[in-house]
Amino acid sequence: MSAFIYVAGKNDDDARDRAFYLLKKYTSATLLQRAIDLYREFLRDFEREIKRPEVEIDYSDDLVRFMRFLQPMEYAEPLLTNPTRRAEAFDMLRDSVKFSSYIWGRKYEELGADDPNDLFYKIGYRRNPEDSIGVFGKANLSSSLLSVALTTINKASVLYLSDKHDARSIKRWTYESIFFDDLPSNAIPPIRFPAQFSKCPPRNEDNTGEVWSGRxxxxxxxxEPWAINPKIGVRCPNYYLVGDTASQYQFEGTDTLEDVRWRLxxxxSRYASGQTPYEEDEYFAPDPSANLNAPIMRKASPGEVCPESGEWFAPNLNNKTFTMNAGEIMPGPELGSTGAVIWYLKPRSDSGSAL
Structure with missing residues (x-):
């Protein structure tokens, strides 16, 4: 759950700064590159698992089909930091993210991929993509990152505020939805804010150049959307590509979309030089709360091969501990309730540390 909760009239400026940070992150080349890299890792790990000597079924056709979704990602990759062609990159990634509906679609459901005896299940496949771990957990995380970027662009996706059948839905992004990461089914990766991040620019009081919904x-x-009713004021900012059609806005606490005036x-201009700005280095940095004076420990992620036998623990799974043998696959999930899951090897008593 996001550590930040929006309270109307109480923390509007703080919400504005945090929304600005998330919009830049969700549309960043770094996030999109991370999604592509995760899908590559998924393909690599899947190929490794299906080629194990004990696997009797031929899964090579599945690998070929999965690899087809990588092609548009690779076409998009060099365009991520090209300011004039980023819209093309988003279009290509829109095609590539269809791997999620294919992998978790009817075909593999009917083939019994979620049967505990099936290889897919053994390497992390679950009926609900958000429950998948290990190898398939990487595919789901890739899908979540791509989805949050693409919905930031197209603004057509719906976010549900609960998992009940009559749950309220919201068109993204509003102050009511942009900080809501409680339900994994909404495909919003857990939200984490750094200790310091850049402030949102001041409100644009000049109506010159404002764009009405539909233009x-x-x-x-x-x-930033300005309501027609001055009592409502300015609401949650959104990201647009040149040529997009300005959307309507669903005001917080309502179920209707209304026309607004958008102001830049x-x-x-992040990628004018063709490079990613340094501030993006933080987007997927490790949790800084770790003790910098502690001995360096061996670590591994869910789905990776265990590099050394011993007891492994995961801080983001309430310090859950497993005894693992070298060569085994580290267990999941990819994400815990407080962040990304990383397994650490416990220090051995004979050496005092694990290197």
């Missing part, structure tokens, strides 16, 4: 956006960047507050 074309002239500049790629982050735009930040022009996206």
């Amino acid at each position: 074309q956006i002239p500049v790629t960047g982050i735009w 507050i930040w022009k996206d």
Whole structure:
């Protein structure tokens, strides 16, 4: 669950700063590259597992089909930091993310991929993608990252505030939805904010150049919606690509979409040099709360091969401990309730540390 909860009229400026941070992260080249890398890891790990000597069934056709979704990712990859062609990259990634509906679609459901005796299940496949771990957990995390980026762009996806059949739904992004990561089925990766991040630019009080809902956006960047009713004020910013159609806005606490006036507050020039800015280095950095003076420990992620026999523990799984043998696959899930799951080898009593 996100550590930040929006309370109207109480922390509006803080919410604005945090929304600005998330919009930049969700549309960053770093996040998209991370998603592509995870899918490559999934393919590599899947190929390794199906080629084990004890596997009697030929899964090579499945691998070929999975690999087809990598092609649009590889076409998009060099365009992620090309300011004039990022829209093309998003279009290609829109095609590639269809791997999720294929992997967790009717075909593998009917083939019994979630049967505990099936190889797919043994390497992490679960009926619900958000429950998948290990090898298939990487595919699901890749899908979540791509989905959160693409829904930030197209603004057509719906977020549900509960898992009940009559749950309220919200068109992203609003202050009611952008910090809501409680339900994994919404495909929002757990939200973490760094100790320090850049402030959102001031509100644009000038109505020159404002764009009404339904009109074309002239500049790629982050735009802020101004309500027609001045009592409502300015609401949650959103990211637009040049040429997009300005959307309506679903005001917090309501179920209707209304016309607004969008005003530019930040022009996206992050990749003018063709490089990623240094601030993106933090987006997937390890939790900084670790003791820097502690001995260096061996670590491994769910789905990876255990590099050394011994007792392994995971801080983000309430310090759950497993005894693992070298060569075994580290257990999942990929994400715990407090962040990414990393397994650490416990120090041995004879050496005092694990290197």
